């Protein structure tokens with residue numbers, strides 16, 4: 001089968017012909033119909049976040065059709081529409097038993113530690129497979145499994161309650177899901193902070209209050225918009241030290257700043273005025289949980305989470321198109337979400 005793979009860290013992806021992987025008793029072979037290209041893949045290609053073993057097929061946002069099932073697979077049959085939870089875990093260790101499987105010491109992420117979705121087929125254990133409702137197109141099913149799932153996990157970690165206010169930093173693929181999910185949580189007001197006018201306009205279409213961070217100081221602007229109070233929850237979805245600090249500065253008394261996106265750099269805060277004095281919290285967010293996926297699929301099925309509007313651009317399973325899409329993500333271009341549709 002055709003696969004687009006990272007051969008050497010820091011180099012462009014390349015096309016390789018590889019064998020369709022064999023399936024074990026509890027595995028499912030999926031014919032891939034959609035694979036999301038994620039900002040994390042930019043870090044993997046660049047070597048900022050190590051990928052091993054190489055060569056490896058990238059892509060952790062996968063949806064498709066069941067092609068074949070192992071002898072012990074009970075829940076799926078050939079032809080089922082499915083999407084894939086990207087973390088393959090042992091299901092037995094203390095973290096897995098506690099439902100915090102992202103800390104499983106044996107965890108392997110598809111598209112980072114084992115072959116992923118930039119290919120025609122993928123094999124995953126049955127417990128990683130979720131039925132994709134007919135109402136959800138494959139492209140949306142793919143991106144639900146990363147950006148939307150991470151946004152939901154971030155809001156859960158930030159303990160957002162109804163009638164609270166939220167600021168979302170960065171209206172990318174995560175941000176668009178986050179602001180709709182915040183509304184589902186019953187948020188009183190959702191502020192969307194970005195510097196890209198097109199993204200701000202889209203956020204406004206989803207009912208958020210846009211805050212253009214390229215004009216003036218966004219912290220002062222949020223204070224002004226909230227009567228000097230700040231917000232209860234700030235989600236940092238950019239991954240820059242400056243926006244991480246702003247997220248902490250944005251929060252009100254007893255506010256929670258959830259940091260989701262990656263940087264290797266450190267960031268500063270004024271410990272007394274920005275944190276202690278407010279009893280504010282800084283919360284780290286890593287991945288998401290399999291247990292969060294059913295709610296997400298249900299919200300998408302009933303169009304409460306709408307990923308249809310100008311959010312997804314599709315490209316073929318073709319190496320130059322995929323590398324170009326990664327380049328554009330690296331430059332923080334206009335693309336919200338790019339999905340490979342083989």
Ligand SMILES: [Zn+2]
Pocket residue numbers: 038039040060061146147
């Ligand atoms: Zn992703």
Ligand SMILES: [Zn+2]
Pocket residue numbers: 089090091092093094095096097101104105106107
């Ligand atoms: Zn485990």
